[in-house]
Amino acid sequence: MKLTIDGKDYTYEQPLSLKDVAKDLKEKDMLAATVNGRLRELSYIPTKDSHVEFLKFNHSDAIRIYESTLRYVIAMALRNLYPKVKIKFNYSISRSILAVLDGLDEILNAQIVLEIDQEVKRLIEQDLTITRKRVSIGEAIKIYNDLGMQDKISILGYREEDYVNLYECSQYINYMFGYMLPSTGFLRDYKLFLYHPGFIIQYPRAEFNGQIPAFNDEPTFGSALKEVAKWGKIIQGNTIPKINEYAKERKLSVDFVNMCETKHAHQLAELGEMIASNIDSIRLIGIAGPSSSGKTTFSNRLRVELMTRGIKPVMISIDDYYLGKDSAPKNEDGSPDLEHVDALDVELFNHDMLALIQGQTVVLPHFNFMSGKREAGHTIHLPKDSPIIIEGIHALNEKLTSSIPKHQKFNIYISPQTQLHIDDHNPISITELRLLRRLVRDQKYRNSSAIDTLDMWPSVRRGEFKWIYPTQKQANYVFNSELTYEFAVLKKHAVPQLQAISRDNRHYITANRLLKFLKYFSSIDDDIVPCNSLLREFIGGSSFN
Known part of the structure; x- marks a missing residue:
């Protein structure tokens, strides 16, 4: 069998796992690989001549596998220490994960976090093998029921296949809706520390070349995420099965959509009050945020909100x-x-x-x-x-408006902030939401295929890290543009595009990852979405166009 790696051919008399191939080549820091363009775990064994590219800590797909495995091992460590305590992972500020515990007999403190940290380190040092196994839906339900993982049982009811993949490590079983590292010993670096109401998990990031970025406490964003968590409790809609309950009947869907839209209206009213109370000083309103945050529609809705207060921006x-x-x-x-x-x-x-x-x-x-x-x-x-409204990638960049005193500027950072989950152990990234929005919008308005959009996405992301995220601390207000129902609407627009990407295409990995969780959503009809909704910026039919 011939494997082509970095332009060189290597011949093997018998099939080897990618882990063993990397070891044979004395390669270090490998986390995953692509085999003929398809993402594979290091435990994968090629059985025919193949082109192999090993992925390291500077590759986003590899880091995604690293992060999934880290969550798995932390959940395993907690199960070993506190079998009755449940853990929920949420993407949080400063590119980290917030883990929240439920059922702990005492208040979470630094000593408990240290115990968890020490157990994670012990599991890593043992270099325990992580094995994937395929079981029937019925068997998976029995396993999850025995483990008290009712949240995972709920999502299985929406699975199209009659089987499910699970991962087992030293008799611990769980599934993180993604590939895993072959053993616990591959987890090289992470940080845990107490952060109310749980503890923060930091891990290497591809955009930092595999290093863990400094943790920056961001009070404005922290406050926004607290509101997100509160919102999830209000609508009981922070997991896919709960959202699907709203999609069962049209009347329920209408109420759900209107509740989410009213949340945006409340934020706009709050913003309008803040600006109106200081309108004698505010001359420039800057609006910035990453791609597909809804900046254009938001700017128009803010303009209308201010007009109702006698302000003509x-x-x-x-x-x-x-x-x-x-x-x-x-x-x-x-x-x-x-x-x-x-x-x-x-x-x-x-x-x-x-x-x-x-x-x-x-x-x-x-x-x-x-x-x-x-x-x-x-x-x-x-x-x-009359204040000036500007929106764009550099709207909060001081260089662009350096001639205007800071007290005359009101800066708004807009981005979808969500704590939506597939289940308690598997949060959905807001980056995935923005990518889906962009896929749908580019096809609708620019006649661009999903492949075209995915080609541009790495450049878009680099621009965000360079020009947008460093200026977010300038914000006077963070507007959460997430609409909890939107995955159920975006699904019908995005799925056909993603399914059209063939297995041999370079973007199949991304398309398959998005399809994996989109398929669990039940659909909500477009006609329920109001004409002034931020979502209309992506699916079409906006009253502002």
Whole structure:
């Protein structure tokens, strides 16, 4: 059998696991591999000639496997120490996981977290083998029932297949809805520490080249996530089975959609009150957030909210200040970096914003994306007490608005914040939600295939880490653009696109991962979604278009 690795051919007289192949090549820090383009665990054994690419700590798919295994081992450690205590994992601030315990006889303290940490280290040091096994749905229900994992039994009722994969390690059984490392010893690094109401788990990140980033406590975001948790309790809709209960009947679906939309309305009202109470000082409202957060619709809804309070904001597009491809900074490969702040005419933008605030008349530029050149736009004069609204990737970047004093700026960071779960041990990442939104929107409005969108996604993510996340601490308000019902609506739009990606395509890994949890959602009809909903920005039919 011939394996082609890094352009070199290696011949083996008998099949070996990828783990043994890596060991034979004296390769270190391997976490997973692709075999002929398909993601595989290191326990996988190729049985024919194949192209193999080993994945390390700087690869997002490899880190996803690492994180799943870490959650598995932490849940296992807790089961060993406190068999009756349940643990729930939530994605949290500073790219970490918050673990919350239920059923503990005492208040969680640093000593208990230390005990859990020591048990995790013991399991890692033993390098225990993690084995995948396939069982029938009936057998899985019996296993989960014996383990008291009712949350996992609930999701099985929506599984299309008549079997389920489980992972077993030293008689501990669980499933993390993803691939796993071959043994506990592959867990190289992590951090645990007490953080109310549970404990924080940090792990290596691909975007930090396999290092654990510094933990930054973010009170504004922490407060937003607390509201998310409170919301989940109010609607009893923080897991897929609970959401599916709302999709059983149209009347229930209508109520559910309207509840979620009203949550957005409440946030807008709160924002309107904050801005109105300080309107004598606020001259510029900046709105920024990662891709597919709903910035455009949100900006319009905020404009309408302020109009109801007698405030008449003016919306100005940052995109009109692009310099053009020829004048943009260059990426390492020589291509124009259109997401760089210096791809904008920063000097002119500062000049125009300050001039407007000072009561001058300004001829705004207009960037013609067909010709790739800037033209003269319309002439405006800002009425007294009318704030300017700007939205975009650099809206909170101080460099872009350095001529305007900070006390005259009100910064809003918008992003979907969710604590939605497949089950207690498997939270759904907000990045996955944003990617699904973008897939649906790009196909709807740009005639782009899922493959086109997935091709662009790594570049989009790099821009977010470079330009958006570092400025989020400037925010005066975090707007949670998540709508708990939206997966049930996005499903029918996204699934056909994802299913069209063939097994031999480079994006099959991502498509398969998204399909794995999307298939558990029951659908909710588009016509229930209000015309001014942020979701309409992605599925179409927005009253603001």
